[in-house]
Amino acid sequence: MRINVLIIGGGVSGASIAYHLAKKGIKDIVVVDKSYFTAGATGRCGAGVRQQWATKTNCILAKRSIEFFEKAKEILEYDKDLEFKQEGYLILATTPEEQEQFQKNVQLQNECGIPSRYITKEEALAIVPHLNPDAFLSATFCPTDGHLNPFKMTEAYVLAAKKLGVEFRFFEEVKEIITENHQVTQVITTKATYEVNQVVNAAGGYSREIGLMAHVDIPVYSENHEILATEPTEKMQGPMVMSFSKNIYCQQVPHGSFLMGRSDPDVEKNHNTESTWKFLDEMAKTATHILPALGKLRVVRQWGGLYNMSPDRQPILGAVEELSNFFIACGFSGHGFMFAPITGEVVSDIMCNHPTSIDISELSIQRFKYQTDFHVEKSVV
């Protein structure tokens, strides 16, 4: 089948890229996904959207994305509720080193136009009164960070893209990518063979494997990150509470449940997404230490999802050297959902040879070829 653009991966990044391409007038776009709607990392994420980062690039990507989320329902003409809530992220500093670093982070964020501020313990307790005052020293707070429903956000992109003529095909897995003279010519899936002009690799946890099919070596790997959900309860916490040093993020979503997640420093690099006892134990200990009032809540469910990790924990977006018509959007390192709007905009601009609205030199895969000393994002759980 002859098509124009094939996007591999129907998660929020692939859907956003499809929407932005179609909006630019590109026709004959097909999105394939090997499983059901939001089966991958998008549907397994913690549903937080934040702008408090420690690298300038991530700050800019996040701010531009939040600006889109604020108007997403209207722009995409979505009928349902996106459950967008801007009640902030409260990031706890628990060591003198973090206090020092967070003051620098806030300065950088403010320079990027992000309204975060460095606050005292007392100010933090006024925002989240049930915090354990002995668990932290001070905090940073950004009131425009928050929560967004990943399923609804993705559906909003999918429906808007469909209205512009994009076709989505779920349960269709890419098996082979044929290249010739530095170009992808064909993509063979479990259901069809596509003759393509351009291909996008937005395959999330499997983007390295898709890259290898096209003989493109993308320096990413995947690892399992787990989350649990509690029973819903009366509203008691506005912002996401997060600590890098204590390894936790915890937010009450509009539905009333608390979602909380943490990283396992010993996790293996693979595609496993199973749930573990170890996570449940460590999460319960950390959550009840920082937020003791949550101890009375029942855990209803736990699950895992893949972070696709890049060497500097910043996304890899755009063209590759080896192939003139193969583009990538991966390596989001756990933050693909919250960057989806800018991902779609930037990748579609690059594919259409339009000037990009932000400097993308720090996002290109080339940065790993010529540089060994990266500016690594440390504000990651």
Added chain:
Amino acid sequence: MDKSKIILCRCEDITLDDVHRLLDEGYTTFEDMKRLLRVGMGPCQATTCGHLIQWQIANYLNQPMEEIKIQKVRPLTTGVTLNQIVEGIKHED
């Protein structure tokens, strides 16, 4: 019978009408419905709505019920408080 008054999912108050609407929108797997309606995300983990929705999907697609996949079963089997988990760890030590 009024489909909007027939509850299929008691955890999230999801009706037969909600499920039929999603089927008409093209969502024909339990996993799709779970993500858009929250069926199976509640405390009962789809032990009530699972087979009811499976039946609706089978009817809609005109396929045998046994060919319709239900949701992935996730831990925990029953609700346990965070405090109980922390207490349990102490006893293990």
